[in-house]
Amino acid sequence: MNIIDYKKYVSAETMMGPNSVRILAELLEKYPLQTDSDDMILDLGCGTGLTSLIIAKETGARVFANDLWISAEENGKRFAEWGVGEQVTPVCEDASMLHFEKKQFRAVISIDSYHYFAGSKVFFQEKILPFVKENGEVLIGIPGLKDEYAGHAKELLSDWVGEDAAMFKSPKLWKELIGSSDRIQLVKTWEMDCFREAWNDWLETENKFALDDRQYFETIIKPYTCFTGIYVKIKNQ
Numbered sequence: 001m002n003i004i005d006y007k008k009y010v011s012a013e014t015m016m017g018p019n020s021v022r023i024l025a026e027l028l029e030k031y032p033l034q035t036d037s038d039d040m041i042l043d044l045g046c047g048t049g050l051t052s053l054i055i056a057k058e059t060g061a062r063v064f065a066n067d068l069w070i071s072a073e074e075n076g077k078r079f080a081e082w083g084v085g086e087q088v089t090p091v092c093e094d095a096s097m098l099h100f101e102k103k104q105f106r107a108v109i110s111i112d113s114y115h116y117f118a119g120s121k122v123f124f125q126e127k128i129l130p131f132v133k134e135n136g137e138v139l140i141g142i143p144g145l146k147d148e149y150a151g152h153a154k155e156l157l158s159d160w161v162g163e164d165a166a167m168f169k170s171p172k173l174w175k176e177l178i179g180s181s182d183r184i185q186l187v188k189t190w191e192m193d194c195f196r197e198a199w200n201d202w203l204e205t206e207n208k209f210a211l212d213d214r215q216y217f218e219t220i221i222k223p224y225t226c227f228t229g230i231y232v233k234i235k236n237q
């Protein structure tokens with residue numbers, strides 16, 4: 001995908017953190033999805049639906065755009081304005097209580113949201129894996145702690161994010177949290193390359209949360225945190 005194609009959709013209104021378009025682009029470049037129009041993809045924690053729009057355009061699949069803080073009505077209006085109202089279905093549900101069909105999704109994608117709700121050992125296998133088809137894939141991009149600072153999130157990040165520091169985990173720890181099962185073929189976690197550019201795009205906006213993040217970028221965010229990529233391939237049983 002070419003991120004320039006989506007520049008006009010990226011604004012202080014649609015962004016909720018570091019540029020989700022860059023994070024999605026890196027995931028799809030590293031692990032391209034082979035999909036067709038019958039496939040269904042879940043965009044988990046989609047926020048304002050920017051990534052849902054792009055997933056729809058880039059894959060041709062039917063997209064379910066799920067978020068908790070943004071209502072389905074609000075996202076539905078945006079999808080209609082963007083011309084993807086037929087292809088993208090807005091849903092407002094807690095990620096720990098989803099009501100989709102078992103094995104419904106060819107892929108689950110989650111950008112800058114999975115860390116809010118999935119930090120326990122059982123979460124992936126109990127709450128997400130059941131909805132992924134055989135041969136399916138899961139692509140996740142989230143802020144985290146660099147591996148060398150694992151275990152020190154509270155002391156290093158609290159001045160910036162307070163109690164939310166506990167959500168910041170290292171790529172190695174995320175691999176352990178996804179775990180293994182007889183349905184999982186492969187789990188990869190890594191520090192993503194788009195960190196600097198995704199943050200720069202966000203810090204340049206006048207969003208009030210971005211203004212706050214600006215104060216901590218050089219002293220906390222840049223030295224200690226990273227963007228963690230997570231890729232899970234499901235077996236073709």
Ligand SMILES: C[S@@+](CC[C@H](N)C(=O)[O-])C[C@H]1O[C@@H](n2cnc3c(N)ncnc32)[C@H](O)[C@@H]1O
Pocket residue numbers: 014015016017019020044045046047048050051066067068069070093094095096110111112113114116117
């Ligand atoms: C920082 S925003 C990122 C949104 C969007 N993915 C992006 O990158 O712009 C985090 C998102 O996680 C979602 N979220 C947090 N907890 C959730 C939960 N339990 N279930 C579903 N979504 C959740 C919020 O609704 C919010 O939109």
